[in-house]
Amino acid sequence: MKVERPHRPGDIAAGLPADRAAAIRLAALRLFAAQGYRATTMADIGAAVGIRGPSLYKHVSGKQVLLAEIMLGTMDALLAMHAEAVDGVTDVTERLRRAVEAHVRYHARHRLEAFVGNREIGSLERPGRVLRLRSAYERGFRELIERGLAEGVFTVRSARLASYSILDMGMGVANWFHDSGEFSVDQLAYQYGDLALRIVGR
Amino acid sequence: MKVERPHRPGDIAAGLPADRAAAIRLAALRLFAAQGYRATTMADIGAAVGIRGPSLYKHVSGKQVLLAEIMLGTMDALLAMHAEAVDGVTDVTERLRRAVEAHVRYHARHRLEAFVGNREIGSLERPGRVLRLRSAYERGFRELIERGLAEGVFTVRSARLASYSILDMGMGVANWFHDSGEFSVDQLAYQYGDLALRIVGR
DNA sequence: CCTACCGATCGGTAGG
DNA sequence: CCTACCGATCGGTAGG
Numbered sequence: 001m002k003v004e005r006p007h008r009p010g011d012i013a014a015g016l017p018a019d020r021a022a023a024i025r026l027a028a029l030r031l032f033a034a035q036g037y038r039a040t041t042m043a044d045i046g047a048a049v050g051i052r053g054p055s056l057y058k059h060v061s062g063k064q065v066l067l068a069e070i071m072l073g074t075m076d077a078l079l080a081m082h083a084e085a086v087d088g089v090t091d092v093t094e095r096l097r098r099a100v101e102a103h104v105r106y107h108a109r110h111r112l113e114a115f116v117g118n119r120e121i122g123s124l125e126r127p128g129r130v131l132r133l134r135s136a137y138e139r140g141f142r143e144l145i146e147r148g149l150a151e152g153v154f155t156v157r158s159a160r161l162a163s164y165s166i167l168d169m170g171m172g173v174a175n176w177f178h179d180s181g182e183f184s185v186d187q188l189a190y191q192y193g194d195l196a197l198r199i200v201g202r
Numbered sequence: 203m204k205v206e207r208p209h210r211p212g213d214i215a216a217g218l219p220a221d222r223a224a225a226i227r228l229a230a231l232r233l234f235a236a237q238g239y240r241a242t243t244m245a246d247i248g249a250a251v252g253i254r255g256p257s258l259y260k261h262v263s264g265k266q267v268l269l270a271e272i273m274l275g276t277m278d279a280l281l282a283m284h285a286e287a288v289d290g291v292t293d294v295t296e297r298l299r300r301a302v303e304a305h306v307r308y309h310a311r312h313r314l315e316a317f318v319g320n321r322e323i324g325s326l327e328r329p330g331r332v333l334r335l336r337s338a339y340e341r342g343f344r345e346l347i348e349r350g351l352a353e354g355v356f357t358v359r360s361a362r363l364a365s366y367s368i369l370d371m372g373m374g375v376a377n378w379f380h381d382s383g384e385f386s387v388d389q390l391a392y393q394y395g396d397l398a399l400r401i402v403g404r
Numbered sequence: 405c406c407t408a409c410c411g412a413t414c415g416g417t418a419g420g
Numbered sequence: 421c422c423t424a425c426c427g428a429t430c431g432g433t434a435g436g
Contacts, residue, residue: 034324035324036240036324036325038238038240038241039240039324039325041429041430041431042430042431042432043430043431051405051406052405052406052407053430053431053432054405054406054407054431054432054433055405055406057431057432057433058405062431062432063431063432064431119321122236122237122238122241123238123241156397157393157396158384158385158393160384161385161390161393161394161397162397164371164374164375164378165371165374165394165397166371167374168370168371168373168374168377169366169367169368169370169371169374171370171374172366172367172369172370172371172373173366175370176366182360182362183360183363188363191359191360191363192363192367194359195358195363195364195367195401198400198401198403199397199400199401201400243413243414243415244414244415244416245414245415253421253422254421254422254423255414255415255416256415256416256417256421256422256423257421257422259415259416259417260421264415264416265415265416266415
């Protein structure tokens with residue numbers, strides 16, 4: 001006689017997972033964000049998709065790989081959004097505005113990814129690649145600000161301080177944004193664009 | 203016959219600890235910052251002050267209490283610095299400048315405390331008190347900005363967004379500041395004060 | 405996809 | 421301030 005085990009299709013459907021592996025990655029993301037990487041067990045992740053911990057290894061290769069995939073995927077998405085946002089835009093002020101808007105949009109729409117990405121770098125066994133992508137991302141903003149300084153349209157003492165400030169205030173959005181809050185993602189992106197332009201003196 | 207165990211006075215003297223308990227708290231702070239709360243063992247903390255893990259319990263009451271003390275001490279210090287910075291200053295622009303300078307100074311001078319305080323809130327068993335202190339601290343900045351708006355000297359769409367931006371960019375300093383870097387703490391505080399005033403439209 | 409289990413780790417206590 | 425140790429936890433493997 002077959003014993004029915006509840007497979008909770010609701011848990012899986014909630015995040016629109018393409019397949020089992022995607023559902024597992026989504027559950028891991030949520031749990032890493034809520035409890036931290038180290039406090040999350042493979043049994044926790046399994047339970048979130050309706051299976052036991054050891055069964056996860058039929059779909060993913062381990063806990064550390066789940067974290068690495070999340071963090072690399074986050075940086076890839078951020079760099080792609082940045083490139084698309086400034087593509088074809090020549091005016092340096094407009095380029096900065098669009099880059100900041102993309103930055104803020106990502107941190108509002110992908111709060112959990114940004115949150116885990118910023119908190120769990122120390123949990124990565126080989127953080128090198130993620131750190132290089134982060135440096136490249138920051139460099140994009142700094143060079144944009146340096147160009148504005150060279151053209152004489154921005155006025156700021158240090159391009160590095162300005163780029164850090166703008167990136168940090170945008171990252172902070174991931175800490176408090178909620179869809180049901182005072183501002184929509186678009187409104188937020190626009191207002192942060194304004195604040196960033198003020199920082200560089202426009 | 204007595205076996206000499208190296209007691210490593212250098213490890214203790216390095217951080218100028220007033221007593222054994224203070225040395226333990228400093229070692230815990232450094233290890234929590236470098237490895238994370240959960241990844242740090244009582245044996246690690248003991249080794250940093252030259253004793254075994256179980257011996258720590260003669261001086262401190264446990265790992266969780268060490269974390270709680272660090273985080274409460276951080277918020278107390280931040281609130282005290284803020285109060286002192288704005289004390290007796292009536293002009294709202296000058297009040298904001300001084301508050302931002304104090305904020306940045308703390309995050310540059312107490313990088314580890316700020317780092318642990320921002321990353322390990324989820325590791326606190328009873329985070330209520332720390333969260334209340336954080337809210338009060340943010341509220342101080344928001345009310346300052348609201349006052350500037352009411353007086354007509356600041357121009358910003360949302361006092362909340364402006365306060366989050368200013369606080370987040372100051373907190374970011376803890377992630378990259380080094381004493382041997384391009385700017386001194388004072389230079390950094392002054393420049394961030396400028397950026398904050400630009401954000402509010404001064 | 406499961407149960408059983410290995411090997412290792414850890415916070416804290418006992419008792420000197 | 422130490423060693424010995426308890427009780428609990430956990431990532432991953434074996435073998436079905």
